[in-house]
Amino acid sequence: MPQGSSHRVVLMVDENSNPFEMSCAIEVFGLRRPELGRELYDFRLCAAAPHTRMRDGFFTLTGVAGLEAAEEADTLIVPNRPDTGTPRAPRVLDAVRRAHARGARLVGFCSGAFTMAEAGLLDGRRAACHWMWAESFRARFPQVRLQPDVLFVDDGDVLTASGSASALDLGLHVVRRDHGAEIANHVSRRLVFASHRDGGQRQFVERPVPDVRDESLAPLLEWAQERLGEPLTVADLAARARVSPATLHRRFRAQLGTTPLAWLTAERVALACRLIERGEERLDVVAARSGLGTAANLRNRLRRVTGLSPSAYRRRFGAGAGEALVS
The missing domain is CATH 3.40.50.880 (Class I glutamine amidotransferase (GATase) domain)
Structure with a gap:
């Protein structure tokens, strides 16, 4: 590194x-x-x-x-x-x-x-x-x-x-x-650029100009980012945007080139990474505060995105290098 x-x-x-x-x-x-x-x-x-x-x-x-x-x-x-x-x-x-x-x-x-x-x-x-x-x-x-x-x-x-x-x-x-x-x-x-767009997202993203009202996802994304530790679901996002889940899915595909669930998961993993870097040692706390639920799911998601276990990630990027994470 x-x-x-x-x-x-x-x-x-x-x-x-x-x-x-x-x-x-x-x-x-x-x-x-x-x-x-x-x-x-x-x-x-x-x-x-x-x-x-x-x-x-x-x-x-x-x-x-x-x-x-x-x-x-x-x-x-x-x-x-x-x-x-x-x-x-x-x-x-x-x-x-x-x-x-x-x-x-x-x-x-x-x-x-x-x-x-x-x-x-x-x-x-x-x-x-x-x-x-x-x-x-x-x-x-x-x-x-x-x-x-x-x-x-x-x-x-x-x-x-x-x-x-x-x-x-x-x-x-x-x-x-x-x-x-x-x-x-x-x-x-x-x-002033999006901090994380996963590599697997689509190259071509449609951004049609709305005929009547602004259908930008920005307000919804900001709202969700402030509540990642809550049990948010795609249905919750759709309800907040006052559209059906199918319509929300189409808007995410058109504006972000990904799905609502994939975006939500990526944001939660990014938050988990930041919590580990800031010194949080307890995996259950990191999982809960990032909305990933369990330590097992945190381990799985973090390894899939970064290629590292939580303890290896902390040793590389955390404030307390060399100390083991507590399960």
């Missing part, structure tokens, strides 16, 4: 890369956060050429390190660009392969999955890419287990995001994985 700024994140930029994804990486991993009392990452930019023309020639990037900076990356964010049919430069692919071979974590935003697939690093592995390129990706890389219509895929040491906005989702997921839910929530608040 990264310890402060000792974990180096390197963003590799290639000819015709997208400025938006570059900015997402800088915002999540590169900005100083003095209010936390420590830096989360040591961030660097690198490029294959001294002058790198960005997408559509909007500007040219200069003054960044060469590809040798990738040799020191603990996490390497691989290049993306919209011209997915143009092969990547061999020196770029070689740098990505070397990073992976020595154990660096690879992250691909949007078409970054094409870079990793061209390097031969996704064969037999799960990956995400933008829905617009899914068909061509499958045709070119049939050995990759492409996950259609998801925001991002975490396959351990290789992570891929489907599109531009989901670069922020994946970036926050990485921060959450490295530093815990509390720190990830802080970063998301700085971004």
Whole structure:
């Protein structure tokens, strides 16, 4: 796990890369956060050429390190660009392969999955890419287990995001994985961005303009987030919104790309993580206050989301590192 700024994140930029994804990486991993009392990452930019023309020639990037900076990356964010049919430069692919071979974590935003697939690093592995390129990706890389219509895929040491906005989702997921839910929530608040959208949510979310009244879910979500410890059900949410459960389900799908139950469960797990990080040792208390009910359900849900048991999560992210949780 990264310890402060000792974990180096390197963003590799290639000819015709997208400025938006570059900015997402800088915002999540590169900005100083003095209010936390420590830096989360040591961030660097690198490029294959001294002058790198960005997408559509909007500007040219200069003054960044060469590809040798990738040799020191603990996490390497691989290049993306919209011209997915143009092969990547061999020196770029070689740098990505070397990073992976020595154990660096690879992250691909949007078409970054094409870079990793061209390097031969996704064969037999799960990956995400933008829905617009899914068909061509499958045709070119049939050995990759492409996950259609998801925001991002975490396959351990290789992570891929489907599109531009989901670069922020994946970036926050990485921060959450490295530093815990509390720190990830802080970063998301700085971004004024949703703190947690699960990777399995749909890429394409319909947001129709209402004909008569505002049907935004925001007031309902805020109301529910203040009552996660209560025995809320989907029926309770529907009653609060004054719609049928079926209508509520359609609105969640349209506005959030998930179901009411999945959203409620994800919010409860996130709250449980924050309670553990703040020092609550009793699993039954964490389960009750987060609305997960029992210690057994807490263990199951936390392991499913984070890959860690509650005690392992506390050792990694909690205030009392090294102490065991009390059942």
